[in-house]
Amino acid sequence: MEKKTKYCPFCGNEIDSAYLNCPICGKSQYSVMEIKPKHKKKNMLLAVFLSLLFTGLGQAYLRQWFRGLAFIISAFSIVLFLGPYLTDEEIMIVGVFFGILSAIDAYFLAKKINQSSV
Numbered sequence: 767m768e769k770k771t772k773y774c775p776f777c778g779n780e781i782d783s784a785y786l787n788c789p790i791c792g793k794s795q796y797s798v799m800e801i802k803p804k805h806k807k808k809n810m811l812l813a814v815f816l817s818l819l820f821t822g823l824g825q826a827y828l829r830q831w832f833r834g835l836a837f838i839i840s841a842f843s844i845v846l847f848l849g850p851y852l853t854d855e856e857i858m859i860v861g862v863f864f865g866i867l868s869a870i871d872a873y874f875l876a877k878k879i880n881q882s883s884v
């Protein structure tokens with residue numbers, strides 16, 4: 767009976783496909799299968815829409831937590847510091863401005879993520 771073999775993705779040596787760890791370099795063969803499905807394409811329009819809905823939400827969808835948080839914090843701190851000097855309309859304009867800024871950022875972020883996961 768012939769043995770089934772495969773090539774280790776880490777060192778490139780031909781090994782028995784039944785091995786869970788490569789006998790030559792010792793890397794786990796199981797984790798390779800786990801990592802693969804994670805490279806999912808992100809929906810660019812959804813990222814933009816979420817950012818328009820709420821500043822930083824599109825970044826959160828793209829798993830760029832700190833980036834999303836930075837958008838929320840800067841938007842809130844401007845409203846907090848300038849709030850007493852601005853009218854409600856002007857505060858709304860600031861909110862819309864940050865929403866658009868966040869949406870543009872989310873668009874390019876999604877584009878970058880999709881290109882790198884091909």
Ligand SMILES: [Zn+2]
Nearest residue numbers: 774777788791
């Ligand atoms: Zn190996």
